[in-house]
Amino acid sequence: MTDSRFYRRQGPFTLAHLAELSGGELSDPSMAERLITDVAPLYRASADDISFLDNRKYVQAFEASGAGACVVHPDLADRAPEGMGLIVTSEPYRAYAMIAHAYYPQSNAEAGISPQALIDPTAKIGADVRIEAGAVLCAGVEVGDRCHICAGAVLRDGVSIGDDCYIGSNAVLSYTVVGNKVWIHAGAAIGQDGFGFAMGPKGHLKVPQLGRVVIQDDVEIGANTTIDRGAGPDTVIGEGCRIDNLVQIGHNVELGRGCVLVAQVGVSGSTRFSDFVVAGGQAGITGHLKIGPGARIGAQSGVMRDVPAGQTVIGSPAVPAKEHWRQIGMLERLAKKHGA
Amino acid sequence: MTDSRFYRRQGPFTLAHLAELSGGELSDPSMAERLITDVAPLYRASADDISFLDNRKYVQAFEASGAGACVVHPDLADRAPEGMGLIVTSEPYRAYAMIAHAYYPQSNAEAGISPQALIDPTAKIGADVRIEAGAVLCAGVEVGDRCHICAGAVLRDGVSIGDDCYIGSNAVLSYTVVGNKVWIHAGAAIGQDGFGFAMGPKGHLKVPQLGRVVIQDDVEIGANTTIDRGAGPDTVIGEGCRIDNLVQIGHNVELGRGCVLVAQVGVSGSTRFSDFVVAGGQAGITGHLKIGPGARIGAQSGVMRDVPAGQTVIGSPAVPAKEHWRQIGMLERLAKKHGA
Amino acid sequence: MTDSRFYRRQGPFTLAHLAELSGGELSDPSMAERLITDVAPLYRASADDISFLDNRKYVQAFEASGAGACVVHPDLADRAPEGMGLIVTSEPYRAYAMIAHAYYPQSNAEAGISPQALIDPTAKIGADVRIEAGAVLCAGVEVGDRCHICAGAVLRDGVSIGDDCYIGSNAVLSYTVVGNKVWIHAGAAIGQDGFGFAMGPKGHLKVPQLGRVVIQDDVEIGANTTIDRGAGPDTVIGEGCRIDNLVQIGHNVELGRGCVLVAQVGVSGSTRFSDFVVAGGQAGITGHLKIGPGARIGAQSGVMRDVPAGQTVIGSPAVPAKEHWRQIGMLERLAKKHGA
Structure with a gap:
């Protein structure tokens, strides 16, 4: 379970949906409608969670996991504990990434330009941009659409950035x-x-x-x-x-x-x-x-x-x-x- | 002598007091009332200063030092120049640290929140906190008592910090x-x-x-x-x-x-x-x-x-x-x- | 050709002038009046540019370069393509540096103190200083003449800096x-x-x-x-x-x-x-x-x-x-x- 101070979750999704969006195969089709509410690491996952196994070092954690479902390579699928739903794929880490993106889509930070951002009047700013308090945009800066410029970031004279960029604090x-x-x-x-x-x-x-x-x-x-x-x-x-x-x-x-x-x-x-x-x-x-x-x-x-x-x-x-x-x-x- | 632009000193203290607070033993009790005004490195210490010897590489500097007193391990005490007051202990570096803390207590930076700090209205701030100009506290941030948040530091959404913390600039x-x-x-x-x-x-x-x-x-x-x-x-x-x-x-x-x-x-x-x-x-x-x-x-x-x-x-x-x-x-x- | 969003160029200069200011020797005095408008890397230089060769790894690029002129060590001068003007010197990198400084003098950033800089009233600031928005100068800071303090830089209590200093962002x-x-x-x-x-x-x-x-x-x-x-x-x-x-x-x-x-x-x-x-x-x-x-x-x-x-x-x-x-x-x- 992620910390709600930091993360907002989508879902739940059925195992069938997760298999489809991740390009994996559901090993037991009778589990297609099982509802999964979150992603979680093997050692911490419960019956509502999906986890993944990508590194042989963690096979024991896989065998002991209480996860409701898991993304796994075909070679290791037979090590699963009974009752665990399996999404089988040759690229479990990539498949897990796609599933995690479904639960936690890249934060579309709310657009808006803080009145406490320090923006030179010659800067050109695209649409749906978020610029936080304390960010600094100097003369001639150009920022594309849907960018997120964090507090304390400094774009110095003439810098240009395209669309959908994230510039971290400081x-x-x-x-x-x-x-x-x-x-x-x-x-x-x-x-x-x-x-x-x-x-x-x-x-x-x-x-x-x-x-x-x-x-x-x-x-x-x-x-x-x-x-x-x-x-x-x-x-x-x-x-x-x-x-x-x-x-x-x-x-x-x-x-x-x-x-x-x-x-x-x-x-x-x-x-x-x-x-x-x-x-x-x-x-x-x-x-x-x-x-x-x-x-x-x-x-x-x-x-x-x-x-x-x-x-x-x-x-x-x-x-x-x-x-x-x-x-x-x-x-x-x-x-x-x-x-x- | 420390630079008064940066440091404010307490004291002076007697050797007896320094021995007691540091857990060391004064080798010559007749020096108990000797007044020491500051800490200083061996090579620079004068008769009013106390220094320490913790690394055998500096025994020569110890032998040549003009320090009025020194914290030293029993094994090296006999290398002291004549007239130097000695606080003897098996942990000279730790004892020195306690003495230095007496002269230079951890700066209780003056509490106060700069009007030029950028603080989201949802942030919760404890008592006796210092927040400097240009510090940024985003939504949902929590800061405990007696914290010091320096200029340019950024606490992003949902971050929480306990009591007595120091967050440096940027x-x-x-x-x-x-x-x-x-x-x-x-x-x-x-x-x-x-x-x-x-x-x-x-x-x-x-x-x-x-x-x-x-x-x-x-x-x-x-x-x-x-x-x-x-x-x-x-x-x-x-x-x-x-x-x-x-x-x-x-x-x-x-x-x-x-x-x-x-x-x-x-x-x-x-x-x-x-x-x-x-x-x-x-x-x-x-x-x-x-x-x-x-x-x-x-x-x-x-x-x-x-x-x-x-x-x-x-x-x-x-x-x-x-x-x-x-x-x-x-x-x-x-x-x-x-x-x- | 440098990016005009970032650089402003002086010149053009004659080869004779460049040879003189760099302390090199013009190998063919008949080229003394050739006008050179910019510096450029060997592979990209055209007939109006001067380049330099300082590392034997780039002799091939030198031989194939379209540069109008080049700074070169005497040992490698005979590898120059026909028609290239040569400034010969035992220190080609240093000579090139002097030439590049002529075309691009160290930016005399416009003096001025941003009203959005955060400056403690006890700070002392010299003449012709540039202090950008979001820079922070704390109590007792001293800044010499012609300094440039960039956005987001923090000079904490008591710090002093001399003349002609540059303090980068953050x-x-x-x-x-x-x-x-x-x-x-x-x-x-x-x-x-x-x-x-x-x-x-x-x-x-x-x-x-x-x-x-x-x-x-x-x-x-x-x-x-x-x-x-x-x-x-x-x-x-x-x-x-x-x-x-x-x-x-x-x-x-x-x-x-x-x-x-x-x-x-x-x-x-x-x-x-x-x-x-x-x-x-x-x-x-x-x-x-x-x-x-x-x-x-x-x-x-x-x-x-x-x-x-x-x-x-x-x-x-x-x-x-x-x-x-x-x-x-x-x-x-x-x-x-x-x-x-």
């Missing part, structure tokens, strides 16, 4: 052009000067940063993440990227479509990710590299060379995964043999 | 329930969506995040730290935890009582820390793990497996400390022998 | 004394309590943090970076330092002049950097260390011991660079030989 955007359906979480800092200066023994000379940050459609950017604008080229975040909290993106970086950067990753200047690259938490990628499509970078890895398409690299310095694990294994064996 | 809380005596420093972002989506080649589908962040009593959370709310379960920060700056806590994480997370640590989703776990700076802990009570995780370590109670692990991937140092030692020896 | 300063020509980017949190407490099984006792942060002249501090104030001594950032985004600086740390800390570096309490130390991205430096002048710390390194002047260290734990690469090389060879 996020700061400058020198930035944002597409549609972009979510930027609290405290993200986007578009400030890149770390550009000519080092020298008599002092470091700042290099003017003259590009922008371009964020394409359907991107999510985590809390307190930082993205520097380009030095001359733009910094580009490709369509559908998912960037977690406290990530650092240097100037001129380009991310292709659908890249996933887990928390605390750092990408140095001018590096280019192709489409669907995944970087694990705290990984660091040196500047001026090319990371091929579908490459995967292990958590905490330090990438110092280009990575070919589809390759998985791990370690610091990062090497192909197989090589990494061979080194780790050998180190363990040798330490046992030679160790004092 | 911190953002959403979907969060906070206990008593909690300190949240500037820029922390707490309660935003976790990093939840079903990955897929046609795009990543966002999974609604339906839990909360629950912060128990007596917790301190560092500047620009990020804590995502639970996906269905809550994210829980246990009583007495100390979390440093720029730490990332993923959705559904649970920290037990008294855990210490040093700066830039990252904890991935659904991992559970038992009580009194310590994680060194920049350590990363993978998701869905169990870390036993009293476990210690070395700085920069990458933890990929459960850690049993009381164990110390180091390295990336992390292994028990003894094994780690054996590997490091062997690597050094081999490189000397075989190296080009 | 940055927070407390217990801090700032020199002249200091740039602090969006969301930086400076001066909060250090991570000081006496650990104990019955709870961790907070130690009052009684120092300040002192930031000397000509310093740049990145977005969402955190700098804790001293515990008793001050935390000091030396003249000319460049600190990137998401860096953590613990209490009592002292940085000498001209240090460079790349993104996500963490420096633990009481460590001292001498002048011109460089720390690569995500490096971590343990507390109470001394890092000698000109030392270089590799990205992701974990420094656990003092580093002598001029030494380069890499790895976690960090060792001298030569030793590190010898270990890495040996590990690779052994894994190939012994690996399964």
Whole structure:
């Protein structure tokens, strides 16, 4: 049961309806009319709730769960406790997401512009926009339809954002052009000067940063993440990227479509990710590299060379995964043999 | 001498009084009435000041110090310069803390609600609260007694905080329930969506995040730290935890009582820390793990497996400390022998 | 061509003028009067633009560039395409910076104090200052001449800043004394309590943090970076330092002049950097260390011991660079030989 101070629920829905909207199959059609009122985690779900199993680590919780229904992969369906309704699908997490969206549709925050928002008269604002008290829109800002600008967010001079965007509290955007359906979480800092200066023994000379940050459609950017604008080229975040909290993106970086950067990753200047690259938490990628499509970078890895398409690299310095694990294994064996 | 623009001092106090309030023993009772006016670091302390020695690295500074008095462990007391008053205790840092609190009691910021704070009429505010200009309290927010909400802090819809809390400037809380005596420093972002989506080649589908962040009593959370709310379960920060700056806590994480997370640590989703776990700076802990009570995780370590109670692990991937140092030692020896 | 929503350009200038102001030499004096209207990256530059080549990785782009002129090192000048004007210098990046400053002088933001800024009546403000809507200046704050305080920035009680400073949106300063020509980017949190407490099984006792942060002249501090104030001594950032985004600086740390800390570096309490130390991205430096002048710390390194002047260290734990690469090389060879 969600906390009513924060969430408002739709429903209830029948199992048949949930199976249909999620693209899964109801394993026992006699349960089609069973009413489900909410989603809940396995360990907490009751007979009125639907849950999901997506990670083998939680099979025991699944077996012991009191959930009225569950979304599950066919391989694990036979582990279900008796009486549980099952929606079977090869993608249980995705199916669960669709069901959860039915109960908790993306909040259509009430439109309205707070009289306590600080809006420059030259700003252009679309229809059905929500702008909260304390938000700041500077000169020449453009905001599309149905956007939600939270308290304390700052859109600096000339920033433009498309339709259906969410800008979290105290996020700061400058020198930035944002597409549609972009979510930027609290405290993200986007578009400030890149770390550009000519080092020298008599002092470091700042290099003017003259590009922008371009964020394409359907991107999510985590809390307190930082993205520097380009030095001359733009910094580009490709369509559908998912960037977690406290990530650092240097100037001129380009991310292709659908890249996933887990928390605390750092990408140095001018590096280019192709489409669907995944970087694990705290990984660091040196500047001026090319990371091929579908490459995967292990958590905490330090990438110092280009990575070919589809390759998985791990370690610091990062090497192909197989090589990494061979080194780790050998180190363990040798330490046992030679160790004092 | 502290900077009077920032600090107001109490006192002076006699050495006898300081020994008593700190639980230490005055090594030379004839000094009981010596008046001490301030605390100061060893290298800067004068005859009116009391200092402390807690780290053997600073024994030389201790020997050379002009401090009128010092808090010190019995093992090091004989290194004191002549004439220095000594308060001897097995916990000098703790004793020093109590003395410093006497000279600089936690600032009872003057109560009062700024007319320039942006407070929704439905917010409920306790007694003797200080709310500064530019702070934002949204609909349904509840604030306990004697809280201090700094300029630019944002408490979003439905957030509740207990008594005696401090919310730093530009911190953002959403979907969060906070206990008593909690300190949240500037820029922390707490309660935003976790990093939840079903990955897929046609795009990543966002999974609604339906839990909360629950912060128990007596917790301190560092500047620009990020804590995502639970996906269905809550994210829980246990009583007495100390979390440093720029730490990332993923959705559904649970920290037990008294855990210490040093700066830039990252904890991935659904991992559970038992009580009194310590994680060194920049350590990363993978998701869905169990870390036993009293476990210690070395700085920069990458933890990929459960850690049993009381164990110390180091390295990336992390292994028990003894094994780690054996590997490091062997690597050094081999490189000397075989190296080009 | 820069985006006119964000940038206003000066010029055009002749090649002779650009050569003179940048200290470079025009390789073909017959081109002295060629008019150049803008700076641009090699791949995008046209006949009216000047570009630069500073990294051998981009020699191909240089050879194929349509730029009317380029700043280049003498060693690479002969790779230029025919007809390109060349300004030759041993420091092309620095020369380019000077040229870019000519086209895009540091924005003299229009002076003026927004009536929507929240300024305590006891604050003292210099001449020609710009303070934006939503900025907060608390009691006793002092701001020098020609400063620019952005929307949402908070200067807490007693903070003072010198002349020609820039304080980005939603940055927070407390217990801090700032020199002249200091740039602090969006969301930086400076001066909060250090991570000081006496650990104990019955709870961790907070130690009052009684120092300040002192930031000397000509310093740049990145977005969402955190700098804790001293515990008793001050935390000091030396003249000319460049600190990137998401860096953590613990209490009592002292940085000498001209240090460079790349993104996500963490420096633990009481460590001292001498002048011109460089720390690569995500490096971590343990507390109470001394890092000698000109030392270089590799990205992701974990420094656990003092580093002598001029030494380069890499790895976690960090060792001298030569030793590190010898270990890495040996590990690779052994894994190939012994690996399964």
